[in-house]
Amino acid sequence: MSLAENWSQCLADFRDQFDDKVIFDSFIADLTAQDIINDELLATTPYAFNVGMIEDYVPLLEKTYNSLFDANLTIKVMSEADYKKGYAGKKQKKEEEKPSLDDHLNPDFTFDNFVVGNSNRIAQNASLAVAMKPGAAYSPLFIYSNSGLGKTHLLNAIGNFVKKRDKEGVKRILYTSTENFVNDYVSSIAHNMIDEFNERYRSIDVLLIDDIQFIASKTQSSEMFFNIFNSLQNENKQIVITSDKPPKDLKGIENRLISRFTNGLTVSIDTPEFETSKAILKKKLEIEKVDYPIKEDVLDFMASHFNRDIRELEGSLKRLLFYKLVFGQNIEVIDLEFALQAFEDDYKEEKVRKVDLSVDKIKKTVADYYNLTVAQINSKSRTSNVIVARHIAMYLVRNLLNDMSYIQIGKEFGGRDHSTVMKACDKVEKNIKKDKNYKQAVEDLRKKLSKSHS
Numbered sequence: 001m002s003l004a005e006n007w008s009q010c011l012a013d014f015r016d017q018f019d020d021k022v023i024f025d026s027f028i029a030d031l032t033a034q035d036i037i038n039d040e041l042l043a044t045t046p047y048a049f050n051v052g053m054i055e056d057y058v059p060l061l062e063k064t065y066n067s068l069f070d071a072n073l074t075i076k077v078m079s080e081a082d083y084k085k086g087y088a089g090k091k092q093k094k095e096e097e098k099p100s101l102d103d104h105l106n107p108d109f110t111f112d113n114f115v116v117g118n119s120n121r122i123a124q125n126a127s128l129a130v131a132m133k134p135g136a137a138y139s140p141l142f143i144y145s146n147s148g149l150g151k152t153h154l155l156n157a158i159g160n161f162v163k164k165r166d167k168e169g170v171k172r173i174l175y176t177s178t179e180n181f182v183n184d185y186v187s188s189i190a191h192n193m194i195d196e197f198n199e200r201y202r203s204i205d206v207l208l209i210d211d212i213q214f215i216a217s218k219t220q221s222s223e224m225f226f227n228i229f230n231s232l233q234n235e236n237k238q239i240v241i242t243s244d245k246p247p248k249d250l251k252g253i254e255n256r257l258i259s260r261f262t263n264g265l266t267v268s269i270d271t272p273e274f275e276t277s278k279a280i281l282k283k284k285l286e287i288e289k290v291d292y293p294i295k296e297d298v299l300d301f302m303a304s305h306f307n308r309d310i311r312e313l314e315g316s317l318k319r320l321l322f323y324k325l326v327f328g329q330n331i332e333v334i335d336l337e338f339a340l341q342a343f344e345d346d347y348k349e350e351k352v353r354k355v356d357l358s359v360d361k362i363k364k365t366v367a368d369y370y371n372l373t374v375a376q377i378n379s380k381s382r383t384s385n386v387i388v389a390r391h392i393a394m395y396l397v398r399n400l401l402n403d404m405s406y407i408q409i410g411k412e413f414g415g416r417d418h419s420t421v422m423k424a425c426d427k428v429e430k431n432i433k434k435d436k437n438y439k440q441a442v443e444d445l446r447k448k449l450s451k452s453h454s
């Protein structure tokens with residue numbers, strides 16, 4: 001039933017219960033229901049002086065209406081003239097203020113198909129917390145990692161989760177790459193539509209912005225982003241940002257923006273360890289609905305050879321499935337022999353890159369260089385030259401061995417925590433920048449290692 005039909009039924013019911021029919025016919029019968037805004041039913045009378053007369057009867061009108069239609073509204077009576085001046089315009093304006101917004105979410109990236117392991121657990125937990133309570137858990141959430149490790153996936157998963165829970169469809173969610181943000185801004189300047197641009201971004205409830213490093217050196221876009229960021233933060237809206245490096249290492253971005261980035265929570269994603277890589281492969285096979293068996297040692301091989309990032313892992317799987325389609329029509333089970341043919345070229349390259357150089361070789365070379373033993377490198381010793389050598393060895397392992405994960409490196413160096421390894425690598429990078437002799441030592445070691453396995 002429409003509001004008008006409800007209202008006329010309400011008035012009819014009210015009249016039946018009301019003793020003084022003259023008062024009803026003089027003041028109340030003319031009331032028209034105009035609209036319901038935020039649980040308030042707006043009713044108008046053609047004559048302004050009637051408003052005061054009617055107010056005494058409003059509680060009874062409310063009771064009648066709410067019990068007839070099982071509602072919980074309050075009724076506000078005003079003159080038609082006041083309604084036209086104030087409310088009618090306001091509602092129209094409100095609708096105009098919020099033009100529809102395409103969220104640009106990729107529906108394939110969800111929490112359900114994001115495999116969780118040690119390398120990404122913290123980032124996944126923080127993202128889920130944000131998705132469950134946008135604006136309340138951590139804002140901004142800043143996620144950083146090397147390429148292909150799941151940042152875009154998590155951003156979209158947050159958006160898709162919020163969208164799914166938002167049954168009334170009122171939450172304004174936007175996923176955008178920083179590049180698109182900048183293009184959008186430039187085009188709004190070109191078309192003289194800066195106000196629209198501003199309104200669009202400031203009306204967002206959940207802003208998911210990918211690869212913020214690309215805003216570096218784009219002064220005007222940075223300024224605009226800074227203002228939008230502040231406006232959303234002030235209104236407790238949710239912002240999630242990704243980047244290829246932690247906020248403090250972002251170059252060409254103003255300090256005031258970087259300090260805003262660190263106001264919420266910063267989390268990183270590491271290179272996947274063997275178990276996570278293998279679980280991801282299994283998940284992808286499930287999603288692809290692959291209906292022929294693939295032997296475990298094939299997955300083991302892939303998880304340990306194509307694990308620099310997940311895009312590489314996915315690529316290797318696509319390659320295997322394609323190879324099976326073209327050359328393996330009659331093969332029922334994919335075994336390692338068959339798989340190695342598919343990976344022949346990549347594998348050769350891997351071999352050159354990886355096999356000859358090992359963690360042990362790096363430890364030994366560094367230990368010799370500093371007149372130490374490998375046992376000292378692995379030990380808990382806090383003697384300064386041992387610490388220097390240990391940090392450099394960790395750094396070289398991280399850089400030369402196919403981006404081995406911090407977790408794996410920690411295990412290789414006497415069971416240390418991944419954050420210790422991260423700090424060590426950071427420290428080495430800083431020292432290389434500020435100390436010429438130190439830089440020389442790292443370079444010498446690099447050369448020795450490249451000679452030893454060429």
Ligand SMILES: Nc1ncnc2c1ncn2[C@@H]1O[C@H](COP(=O)(O)OP(=O)(O)OP(=O)(O)O)[C@@H](O)[C@H]1O
Pocket residue numbers: 109113114115116120145146147148149150151152153154244280283310311314
């Ligand atoms: N934990 C995971 N479980 C399942 N798939 C994953 C996981 N992490 C990443 N992926 C997949 O790996 C691919 C690359 O991930 P994504 O694009 O999110 O990486 P990224 O960190 O944003 O990379 P870039 O920095 O290059 O933009 C995607 O197809 C994504 O679905």
